[in-house]
Amino acid sequence: xxLQLVFALMSLSYVTISAQDSLPKKKIFYKMELQEIxxxxxxGYLANITEEVxxxxxxxxxxxxxxxxxxxxxxYNNVAKLKLKRQGAGGRAALIGGAIGVGVGIIAGLIEGxxxxxxxxxxxxxxxxxxxxxxxxxxxxxxxxxxxxxxHKTFIIGGNRERHKAMRLNMx
Numbered sequence: 001x002x003l004q005l006v007f008a009l010m011s012l013s014y015v016t017i018s019a020q021d022s023l024p025k026k027k028i029f030y031k032m033e034l035q036e037i038x039x040x041x042x043x044g045y046l047a048n049i050t051e052e053v054x055x056x057x058x059x060x061x062x063x064x065x066x067x068x069x070x071x072x073x074x075x076y077n078n079v080a081k082l083k084l085k086r087q088g089a090g091g092r093a094a095l096i097g098g099a100i101g102v103g104v105g106i107i108a109g110l111i112e113g114x115x116x117x118x119x120x121x122x123x124x125x126x127x128x129x130x131x132x133x134x135x136x137x138x139x140x141x142x143x144x145x146x147x148x149x150x151x152h153k154t155f156i157i158g159g160n161r162e163r164h165k166a167m168r169l170n171m172x
Contacts (some may be wrong), residue, residue: 028063029087032056035080037159042074046084050166052076063171079157090149097144098137105129105136134165 030046034056047065048055055065057074109129115122123131155167 014092014105029060030063030084031087032085033083034074035082036074036078037080038078039080044072045081046147046171051165051168054079074159076157077159079159079164082155082157084155085152089151090145093148093151094141094145097147098141101140102133102137104140105131105133108132108136154167 018023032042032044032046034042034054036042042056044056044058045061046054046063047061048063049161053073053075057065057072092117106129109127109132110125112128113125154172155163157167159164
């Protein structure tokens with residue numbers, strides 16, 4: 001028993017010591033539609049945001065790209081509105097909606113229980129859980145996909161430093 005305890009503590013200390021200091025960065029892509037104060041529109045992918053400047057690219061680029069490689073940028077005081085849509089939001093929302101639908105369907109089927117003896121077509125609680133889970137999961141996936149596909153964030157900056165700062169904090 002003592003040997004197992006010592007081994008467990010040594011394993012735990014090794015895992016703790018060898019752990020990384022920071023999490024790896026996620027590959028997040030934001031499609032953007034930027035409206036300047038002059039009314040001109042710019043389209044592309046949001047690359048980075050600093051206190052003064054918004055960096056973007058016409059090619060697909062991950063958010064948080066180092067600033068040295070950025071050519072296209074715009075000062076915050078020239079930005080009227082910025083609309084962002086996260087790449088792959090429809091698929092993620094469909095998965096979440098489907099999982100919730102399956103869970104609710106299974107619970108509903110189990111709560112309803114077995115059909116009584118007198119029915120011509122009898123279902124057990126397990127059968128109902130499978131059918132309800134399948135139907136609710138499909139419906140939840142469909143609803144999640146639609147909501148995720150149309151979801152976007154709009155930031156109205158209007159050249160205001162405080163609004164730009166709030167958007168930057170929201171993004172980071």
